[in-house]
Amino acid sequence: MNLVPVSYYLVLSAILFGLGVIAFIFKRNIIAIFMSIELMLNAVNLAFVAFARQWNELDGLVFVLFVIVVAAAEVAVGLAIVITIAHNRRSLNVEDVNLLKF
Amino acid sequence: MDFISQHAVLVVSLVKIAVVLFLAMTALAYLSWFERKVVAHIQSRWGPYYVGAHGLLQPLADGLKFLFKEDVTPPASDQLVYVLAPFLALSLALTTLALIPFGPPNVRVFGQPVFVISNSNIGLLFLFAITSMGVYGVALAGWSSNSKYPLLGGLRSSAQMVSYEVSLTLSVVGVLLLAGSFSLNGIIESQRGHIGHWYVWPQIIGFLCYITAAIAETNRVPFDLPEAEGELVAGFHTEYSSFKFAMFFMAEYANMITVSCLATILFFGGWLAPFPESWTWQLYLPGVGLLALALYCAYDTVTSMRGVARLQLAVFTLLALVAGILCLLPAVMPLVQGPFWFITKVGLFLFLYVWVRGTLPRFRYDQLMSFGWKLLLPVSLVNLLATSFVILLGKRG
Amino acid sequence: MSLPFILFFVCAGLAILGAVLLIVSREPIHSALSLILVMVALAILYLTLGAEFIAAVQVIVYAGAIMVLFVFVIMLLNAGVEERTNWSQMAKYAGLPLAVVLLLEIAQWFWRSPTSARAVNGTPEAHPTHALSVLLFRQYVFPFEATSILILIAILGALVLAKRQE
Numbered sequence: 001m002n003l004v005p006v007s008y009y010l011v012l013s014a015i016l017f018g019l020g021v022i023a024f025i026f027k028r029n030i031i032a033i034f035m036s037i038e039l040m041l042n043a044v045n046l047a048f049v050a051f052a053r054q055w056n057e058l059d060g061l062v063f064v065l066f067v068i069v070v071a072a073a074e075v076a077v078g079l080a081i082v083i084t085i086a087h088n089r090r091s092l093n094v095e096d097v098n099l100l101k102f
Numbered sequence: 103m104d105f106i107s108q109h110a111v112l113v114v115s116l117v118k119i120a121v122v123l124f125l126a127m128t129a130l131a132y133l134s135w136f137e138r139k140v141v142a143h144i145q146s147r148w149g150p151y152y153v154g155a156h157g158l159l160q161p162l163a164d165g166l167k168f169l170f171k172e173d174v175t176p177p178a179s180d181q182l183v184y185v186l187a188p189f190l191a192l193s194l195a196l197t198t199l200a201l202i203p204f205g206p207p208n209v210r211v212f213g214q215p216v217f218v219i220s221n222s223n224i225g226l227l228f229l230f231a232i233t234s235m236g237v238y239g240v241a242l243a244g245w246s247s248n249s250k251y252p253l254l255g256g257l258r259s260s261a262q263m264v265s266y267e268v269s270l271t272l273s274v275v276g277v278l279l280l281a282g283s284f285s286l287n288g289i290i291e292s293q294r295g296h297i298g299h300w301y302v303w304p305q306i307i308g309f310l311c312y313i314t315a316a317i318a319e320t321n322r323v324p325f326d327l328p329e330a331e332g333e334l335v336a337g338f339h340t341e342y343s344s345f346k347f348a349m350f351f352m353a354e355y356a357n358m359i360t361v362s363c364l365a366t367i368l369f370f371g372g373w374l375a376p377f378p379e380s381w382t383w384q385l386y387l388p389g390v391g392l393l394a395l396a397l398y399c400a401y402d403t404v405t406s407m408r409g410v411a412r413l414q415l416a417v418f419t420l421l422a423l424v425a426g427i428l429c430l431l432p433a434v435m436p437l438v439q440g441p442f443w444f445i446t447k448v449g450l451f452l453f454l455y456v457w458v459r460g461t462l463p464r465f466r467y468d469q470l471m472s473f474g475w476k477l478l479l480p481v482s483l484v485n486l487l488a489t490s491f492v493i494l495l496g497k498r499g
Numbered sequence: 500m501s502l503p504f505i506l507f508f509v510c511a512g513l514a515i516l517g518a519v520l521l522i523v524s525r526e527p528i529h530s531a532l533s534l535i536l537v538m539v540a541l542a543i544l545y546l547t548l549g550a551e552f553i554a555a556v557q558v559i560v561y562a563g564a565i566m567v568l569f570v571f572v573i574m575l576l577n578a579g580v581e582e583r584t585n586w587s588q589m590a591k592y593a594g595l596p597l598a599v600v601l602l603l604e605i606a607q608w609f610w611r612s613p614t615s616a617r618a619v620n621g622t623p624e625a626h627p628t629h630a631l632s633v634l635l636f637r638q639y640v641f642p643f644e645a646t647s648i649l650i651l652i653a654i655l656g657a658l659v660l661a662k663r664q665e
Contacts, residue, residue, distance in 0.1 A: 003503060004503050004504055004507045004547070007609055007610055008507060008511075009507075009544065009548065010609035011606045011609050011610055012511045012514065012515075012544075013609075014602060014605040014606040014609055015515060015518075015602060015606060016514060016515070016518055016537070017602070017605070018598060018599070018601060018602025018603075018605065018606075019515070019518040019519065019521075019522065019602070020518070021598055021601070021602075022522055022595065022598045022599075022602075023518070023521055023522045025594060025598065026522065026591075026594075026595075027522070029527055029578060031527050031530075031531075031569065031572060031573055031576075031578055032521075032527055032530050034569070035521060035527075035530055035531065035534050035569060036521065036522075038534060038561075038565070039518055039521060039534060039537060042537060042538060042541055042561070045541070045553075045557070046541055046544065046545075049544075049545050049548050049550045049553060050548060052548075052550065052626070053548045053549055053550070058626055058630055058631050058634050059634065061550050061552070061553050061626060061631055062631065062634055062635050062639050064550075064553050065553070065556065065635065066642060066646060068556060068557065068560050068561055069560075069646045069649070069650065070646065070649065071561070071565065072560060072561075072564065072565055072650070072653075073646075073649050073650050073652075073653035074653075075565050075568055075569070076568065076653045076654070076656075076657045077653050077656045077657055077660070079568055079569070079572045079657075080656065080657040080660035080661050081660060082572065082576075083572060083575070083576065083660075083661065084660055084661075086576050092527075092576060092578050180526070180528070182529070183528060183529075183532070186532075222551075223551075223625075224551050224552060224555055224628065227551075227552070227555035227556075227559070228555055230555075230559055231542075231555050231558035231559045231563065232558075234558070234559050234562075234563030234564065235558065235562060235563050237563065237567050238535070238567070238570070241567065241570055241571070241574070242528075242570070244574075245528070245570075245574045253574070256574075257571070257574065257575075260567065260571070261571075264564070264567060284628065
């Protein structure tokens with residue numbers, strides 16, 4: 001049976017990461033920017049799992065577990081911050097959060 | 103024949119999926135009949151009685167009603183999400199049935215097991231993955247209706263589901279430690295023997311936590327404040343009508359069935375018989391049970407039914423008679439054992455669900471949330487710790 | 500075109516479609532739904548790579564809990580249609596091509612890499628969960644405990660931040 005080469009998965013991971021970067025730069029909504037960070041983390045997870053298959057080592061999978069756990073913690077705190085910002089600035093547009101701008 | 107044996111996995115899986123879907127939809131419909139009858143008898147009334155003998159054609163009438171009702175869509179709602187939510191809820195609820203083993207995996211046709219669609223070795227994890235996605239059906243339905251009551255009901259419902267999901271998965275880990283496998287068939291196999299080997303006895307606390315969390319997870323009484331009339335109109339499915347409402351309805355019953363199936367697999371031995379293998383008289387139980395049912399229906403046909411109901415019950419009696427005789431044939435008898443015990447146990451759990459619905463008042467929402475986080479979660483954790491401690495001591499000693 | 504290739508391209512297509520929809524959607528709830536689509540597609544890809552436990556964890560934790568949190572926040576904040584500003588013309592005409600170039604360059608290096616181009620020979624056996632847990636609790640027990648403390652800190656932080664300032 002012909003298996004899919006690992007490089008296909010790595011290329012997909014690169015494409016998803018690039019799309020995450022594009023979303024991060026172009027979106028104006030804070031929550032959408034946050035979601036683009038999650039997209040980038042998912043792309044990295046895919047690369048880790050692909051490498052775990054390639055070298056037949058399980059350390060890649062352990063790292064994926066840690067990435068998922070850290071992403072969960074980050075989302076919890078980050079969304080709490082987003083809610084606070086939304087209440088204070090009355091808007092979800094990231095350009096309105098400009099009090100520290102010179 | 104040749105095509106089938108070459109592509110056995112594909113063809114047999116498609117046939118199994120079709121059969122399971124058909125049986126599941128019929129079971130859903132008749133579960134609503136069962137619920138209405140049992141709750142009615144608890145409340146000293148008859149329940150559905152006129153549509154067919156004993157109200158047995160009531161689900162058919164209800165289904166037709168749902169199909170022909172006018173489909174009212176709120177104009178200010180988010181159309182894509184509004185239509186997506188009930189589809190998501192129903193498809194996720196039905197997908198879990200693919201993982202459940204209805205009988206032993208050694209009964210095979212063309213090399214594929216007959217009684218389970220997907221015999222995965224992390225079946226339990228996938229089941230929890232699919233149920234954890236079920237929150238979206240509720241949350242998106244509440245939000246997309248663009249109205250106060252659905253939004254509140256949807257948020258409360260989904261918060262409740264997410265909270266009780268934690269206790270649900272933790273209460274099951276004790277069973278996993280005892281069984282040593284995520285595979286559902288593996289968990290059933292490790293309970294082989296007789297009723298004393300089932301996991302409900304060592305894990306009684308886990309079982310009680312599981313059944314409480316499961317009732318909360320499926321949004322049933324006494325945890326159904328977010329969708330109770332009089333509190334929030336109808337909660338997250340207020341703005342839904344006709345077929346989309348029917349889909350939410352079916353999704354709720356399908357979740358009930360899934361959770362009951364999981365309870366029997368994890369704690370009550372799944373398709374295993376409660377009697378030891380050596381008692382061979384138990385092989386006659388399915389056939390004898392069906393013949394007894396046929397006898398009762400025949401008696402009822404002759405004495406109390408009139409007209410079309412009499413004809414319908416006579417047909418039902420004949421079907422039960424044929425099924426009973428089939429189950430007594432020596433070729434079919436060993437095959438029927440697994441599904442018979444499984445369906446009996448799941449039926450007992452569904453009866454428990456409906457019994458609880460007819461008996462208990464509902465929790466207030468803050469009581470509900472504090473119960474989930476402050477009582478059920480610590481108890482599940484303590485159960486997990488105690489189980490792992492006992493297993494470790496057992497291995498050392 | 501054997502079945503593994505078809506499955507890979509379908510799931511990869513769904514993932515890329517979800518990512519593009521994330522960028523293109525004007526409502527945050529549609530972006531959230533597209534991201535859920537990406538995560539489920541990636542879970543199927545993890546299954547084809549043999550990481551079945553990771554696939555289940557991805558759906559349970561990432562798609563079933565983290566994204567639920569996103570959807571809740573979008574609903575609670577009533578995030579509406581995103582505004583379009585006119586300040587990003589430079590970003591559109593210079594930034595987008597550069598980002599695409601970055602993406603293609605990373606992809607090209609992966610494609611040309613000699614070690615990863617070969618197909619994996621041998622049976623596509625799933626990584627056993629037992630081995631993964633042994634690795635996690637013996638070799639990586641310190642990071643494991645550290646992440647549990649991290650989650651505790653995150654819970655405390657979210658509680659403090661979400662408390663209304665009386």
